[in-house]
Amino acid sequence: MSYRFIGYAIVSEDGMLADASGTIPPSLIVKADQDFFMRGLDAAAALVHGRNSAEQPTSPNRRRLIATRGIAATAPVTGQPNALHWNPKGVSVETALAELGVADGDVAIIGGTDIFGLFLPSYAIFHLTRVPNVTLPGGLPVFPRVPTVTPEALLTEAGLSPGKAMALDESRNVSVVSWQRS
Template identity: 45%
Template sequence: MTQSQLRIEGYVILSANGMLADASGVMPPELKFDADQKFFETALDAADLIVHGKHSFEDQPRSALRTRIALTRTVPAVARDPANPKATLWNPAGASFEDACNHAGVTSGTAAIIGGPEVFEMFMDRYDVFWLSQAHRLTIPDGTGGFPGIPVKSAQDILAAHGLKPAETHVLDAAHAVDVTAWRRA
């Protein structure tokens, strides 16, 4: 499978200071906004494949129906997830992303990358578009940055350094200053 057969899209919501999780490594409820959750769920419903790490999941009513690849070090390469028939376990140290996609039975369409930080970083040079939602009035002290390198660099600087450019921005929740910007590959 070539890279061009699968459209790679990233999705994250970050606080104003670039955090995805609190000091305990958990996304705080304050970072969950109904409008952003609806945007996220709609996008995942349209995706052919969901890709995430062991701590990232969408926790939505249709989550179990989605074909997914979960990154793990518990398998040598790729394997079926015994707990979820729609999931493939993938160890990037033992197999390529294309191998994992083939194992999952998805060789075209859209792959939605939903985190965490190391997973986002793996695809930085492959994203066709990265949907960066941000809660501009919320800061999370001592949290986990959405990408490796935050807070030294901003999420926007990191995306730009990988050839993505901000395109359209949509206000999702004006009352809470939450928006989403599509960062597209030039």
């Protein structure tokens, strides 16, 4: 089994994924980033996300691990044959992916905070999109320790290096930086 873990996140200037209520505000939605994100999901063998991460219209067609503390190891998701509930403390991600029928390939990590943090030591790539001039005080951070520590500092600490910024929406000065493990 050989997996490559790839993270995808869009964050506010202060490193937040959503506001204090867990809602993604319209100011954090960027069409070009959504297109980039969906292309990444289309290429992935499987997705990993928390139980509160937003479902996409294509979610039922994708192989997914939905992280939860509510079970011992893994459990089927009722009515969703391509999804499996997974407790990261109960069984390794590799074991859960194999149970899901995914033997290898790219695995997209799409949040939330604890899931993004769990994979910090394992990312091959982390695509971090920043939306300047948007702050979400008290919001949900991309990683544990944000905003005390910046997402970029945590990615560096985890052994990833930034690539060149790619403009996604020049009118809003939104770009994505793909951080890669050396």
